[in-house]
Amino acid sequence: RPDEVVGSAWAELSRGRFEAGTFALHRLEDELARIGPADVIYREDDVRFTPDTTAPWAWTPRPAWSFAEDSSREVLCKQFSVHNLEGFGFEADDVPALRAAGAVLTYLQETQRGELDHFRSLTAHHRSGFLQIDAATRRSLEITRTLRSGSREGSLLGVIDLTCTPMGSRLLADWIAAPLIDRQSIDDRLDAVQELLADPSLRADVRSTLKQTFDLTRLLARIATGRTGPRDLQQVARTLEGLPKLKSKLEGRSPARLAWIESHLHPCPQLRDQLNSALADECPVVAADGNFIREGYDSELDQLRQLARGGKEWIAAYQKRQMDETGIPNLKVGYNKVFGYYLEVTNSHRDKVPQEFIRKQTLKNCERFITPELKEYEEKVLAADEKAQSREQLLFQQLRAATHGHLSTLQEVAVAIAELDVLVSLAEIAAQRNWVRPELNDESVLRIDAGRHPVLDVTLPQGEFVPNDCVQSPEAGMILLITGPNMSGKSTYIRQVALITLLAQAGSYVPAEAAEIGIADRIFARVGASDELSRGQSTFMVEMVETARILNTATSRSLVILDEIGRGTSTYDGLSLAWAITEHLHEQIGCRTLFATHYHELTQLEESLPRVANWNVADKEWNDEVVFLHRIVRGGADKSYGIHVARLAGIPPSVNERAKDV
Numbered sequence: 002r003p004d005e006v007v008g009s010a011w012a013e014l015s016r017g018r019f020e021a022g023t024f025a026l027h028r029l030e031d032e033l034a035r036i037g038p039a040d041v042i043y044r045e046d047d048v049r050f051t052p053d054t055t056a057p058w059a060w061t062p063r064p065a066w067s068f069a070e071d072s073s074r075e076v077l078c079k080q081f082s083v084h085n086l087e088g089f090g091f092e093a094d095d096v097p098a099l100r101a102a103g104a105v106l107t108y109l110q111e112t113q114r115g116e117l118d119h120f121r122s123l124t125a126h127h128r129s130g131f132l133q134i135d136a137a138t139r140r141s142l143e144i145t146r147t148l149r150s151g152s153r154e155g156s157l158l159g160v161i162d163l164t165c166t167p168m169g170s171r172l173l174a175d176w177i178a179a180p181l182i183d184r185q186s187i188d189d190r191l192d193a194v195q196e197l198l199a200d201p202s203l204r205a206d207v208r209s210t211l212k213q214t215f216d217l218t219r220l221l222a223r224i225a226t227g228r229t230g231p232r233d234l235q236q237v238a239r240t241l242e243g244l245p246k247l248k249s250k251l252e253g254r255s256p257a258r259l260a261w262i263e264s265h266l267h268p269c270p271q272l273r274d275q276l277n278s279a280l281a282d283e284c285p286v287v288a289a290d291g292n293f294i295r296e297g298y299d300s301e302l303d304q305l306r307q308l309a310r311g312g313k314e315w316i317a318a319y320q321k322r323q324m325d326e327t328g329i330p331n332l333k334v335g336y337n338k339v340f341g342y343y344l345e346v347t348n349s350h351r352d353k354v355p356q357e358f359i360r361k362q363t364l365k366n367c368e369r370f371i372t373p374e375l376k377e378y379e380e381k382v383l384a385a386d387e388k389a390q391s392r393e394q395l396l397f398q399q400l401r402a403a404t405h406g407h408l409s410t411l412q413e414v415a416v417a418i419a420e421l422d423v424l425v426s427l428a429e430i431a432a433q434r435n436w437v438r439p440e441l442n443d444e445s446v447l448r449i450d451a452g453r454h455p456v457l458d459v460t461l462p463q464g465e466f467v468p469n470d471c472v473q474s475p476e477a478g479m480i481l482l483i484t485g486p487n488m489s490g491k492s493t494y495i496r497q498v499a500l501i502t503l504l505a506q507a508g509s510y511v512p513a514e515a516a517e518i519g520i521a522d523r524i525f526a527r528v529g530a531s532d533e534l535s536r537g538q539s540t541f542m543v544e545m546v547e548t549a550r551i552l553n554t555a556t557s558r559s560l561v562i563l564d565e566i567g568r569g570t571s572t573y574d575g576l577s578l579a580w581a582i583t584e585h586l587h588e589q590i591g592c593r594t595l596f597a598t599h600y601h602e603l604t605q606l607e608e609s610l611p612r613v614a615n616w617n618v619a620d621k622e623w624n625d626e627v628v629f630l631h632r633i634v635r636g637g638a639d640k641s642y643g644i645h646v647a648r649l650a651g652i653p654p655s656v657n658e659r660a661k662d663v
Contacts, residue, residue: 005049008097010105010123011036016171016218017119017225017412019105021091021098022126026050033058034136035178037145042108044068057151063104070096073103080106080120090125098125118408119225132180132506133523137547141528141562142499143456144177157500160459161509163429165211168218168415169422176423180506182520184441190424190508191438192256197428198510203250204432207425210247214240217415224404231284231293234400237411238276244268244414247421258424265417267410272403279400288397291390299396305389312382316342319375329353334375342379343369431510434458439505439516445557446519447473447498447593453512454497455504467631468513471498473593478614480587480594482603484638485618487646490631491597492528494618495562498595499524502560519558521593525551526562541569552585559592565599576600587612604637 007029010021024032026049033041038058043050045062052060066072077086077099091099102123109117140148147155158177164170181187197204215236223229224237244266251263284293294302320334329350336342340361346354347367358370404411430436451468458466467490473479483491501511505518527547544566551561566582567575579600586594587610596603604615617638618631648657 006094006097007049008095008099008101010098010102011038012105012109012120014109014113014226015222016415017117017121017222018124019102019120019122020124020126021095021102023095023098028135031133031135034139035134037178042104044104061108063108067104067107068100069103070100072107073100076103076106076110077123080117081122086123089123090127095125113226115226115228117225118405119221119412121409121412130181130183132182132503132521134178134503135525135550137550138524138526138562139178141526142496142503142524144500144503145174155456155460157456157503160456161427161430161504163426163433164422165208165426166214166418166422167216168419169211169426171218172419173423173426176507177503180503181508182506182522184443184520187441187506187508187520189257190427191441191510193258193424194428194431194508194510195438196254196256196259197425198431201432204425204428206250207247207421208429210243210250211418211422211425213243214418217411217418221408221411221415224401225408229401229404230286230288231280231397232286234276234404235280235284237404238273238280240418241269241273241414242277247418251421258420262417262421262424265413267414269407269410269414272407275403276400279396288394291393294393294396299392302389302392302396305385305392309382309385309389312378312385315378316375316382319378320344327353327355335369340369340371341383342375343371344375345369427509430459434512436510436512437515439501439511439513439518441505441518441520444519445473445475445479445591445593446517447471447502447560448515448517449498449501449511449513450516451514452497452501452516454493455500455512457493457497458512469494469497469631469633471595471633473595475612479591479612480583480596480610481614481616482583482606482637483595483597483616483618483633484599484601484604486620486638487599487643488649489618489620491618492564494633495564495595495597496526496528499526499560499562519593521558521560522556523554523559524562525555525559526564527551527566528562528564539569544569548582552582552590555586555590555592557591559590561586561592561594563594563596563598565597567600576602579603580606583613584610599643601638607637 005026006023007026008021008023009029009032010019012019022032029050030053033056040059040061041052042061042063043052044065046065054060074086078084086099106117106120134144139145143156145156145158146153153159158174161177162170162173164173197207217237217240220229220233220237223233245268248263248266248268251259251266254260254263279294279298281293281295285291296303296306316334320332323344324330324332329346331347331350333345334342335345343361344358345367351368354368354370357372359372360368361371362369449471452471453466453468471481473481483495485491501513501516502518502521503524504511505516506520527544548563548566555561563582567577567579569575570578579598580603583596583603583606586592591612606613607615615635615637616633617636619634644657644660647660648654
């Protein structure tokens, strides 16, 4: 049913991030595409959906009791040490979300076998605060993954990510996956980017310091779950060392986000000094490896180590004394866990062994002996070693507990570092690529001067990409019908408009000379042809399903990108559908639409629909050749040059000539 809802919750163990929300059931696929989970758990008796085994994540069925409301509330309240969940921002109709959150937390408690202290809150995710992007649009626009290879490289995220830390990189992916729709929140981000962009030395100093920080969120997750080692604590200390410099650079800055970041960069000087004074310059990953507490930190440990070292020095001297007294040149003192310390004599010198040597073991080429004097010192050495190891482990537990005691504060630090990293990254790419600050408003307008595709702007040589304007308004036209030759850049043009809008609402500068963007509530992109054979859907069916979603859910504030709608069926059926779809978008929805098409007949709609405007991609014919100018100009085209493009693709000349005749 259209009004049927589903509760959804998602947790990221490395960050302690925990969110939940209630959505329309038909939005589930889009939400999963936005989150990009590794594992999805669901009620094993839920008959409303069947797990999509083609999705890039695992599906794990769970018993119904783990989703029960009472048990979910109980496990959540116990985790957050609260009596009820009212303070977390959930509404009365968000019970499905809380049930899902309880199931997630129960699953983590069962599978992680450790503490989850870094899960300190549950965030209510309200979709109304974010730009809605469905799964098909995410794929079509290649926001975080490319269509062809599914890789990050070559996607929008891949080219704009200049972050210095893993924390910043993950947060940037979040911002791009879920842009904002609140103008003040967007402007707050843009104000910070503008400040960082205007001060190159500030930007360079901040980036230099950020490169010396470690992945604090993952370190804290290991500390919270009891899986940390000495090197983790050392990296926490080194991260804290850079905070005073960052704070001084941000002090007094007027943008609200920079001021917020500065106030949350808590240096924790007592913890930092304790870790630095306790930990050696080089620390092992695992505490059991030992020798990571610095000399001078703990007098008791120093005494035990000295005693152990003294005993070992005595043993070395004892070996030399026995060699001199017995005349056995190759006599040596060895050690193993079974016999402890022993004297080893080869068979060739067996006749020189004194009577006080006590035979302990006979081997093929040698014999091993002990003496009362050697065993006495062995006890001293081993006791000191064992006590030193125990003392070092106790000190490590104290350091880990001290760090755990700062967990909440350090989580704030991690969030602040991540946001600063993202803002500096956005300023850096704006500086490198000469991007501009967009002007945002709540009107149904879109004006882009000399806009460029953000991915191609970075990957192509400087100056090679042809920039284009875009103007959409009730006066200039809300629906732009874009015609022109194959290979001329229509698809690139409409995608760049969508990506510029998305970047602007994420709080980024954009590749253009100027941009005025009316904030969109949704972006839809019906681009490219694909089938879903595993679901029994043809290319045309997939196209129509995606188009139906647009027509049923778009609003007047949405941005719709359509590419070649109707081409998957017969010419007249396709043209008729494209015609009717355009009329519906114009008369019933009134949203901003860019429609790239080879149906030149659609250009007639400009005469009957006042908010439809024809644009085309300019070209020049010369000596039976076509030169694509990649320039979008006013008016409609009457040719597609498909036969010419077929020749460029390598279609045999005889086929091409016959096509011309036909």
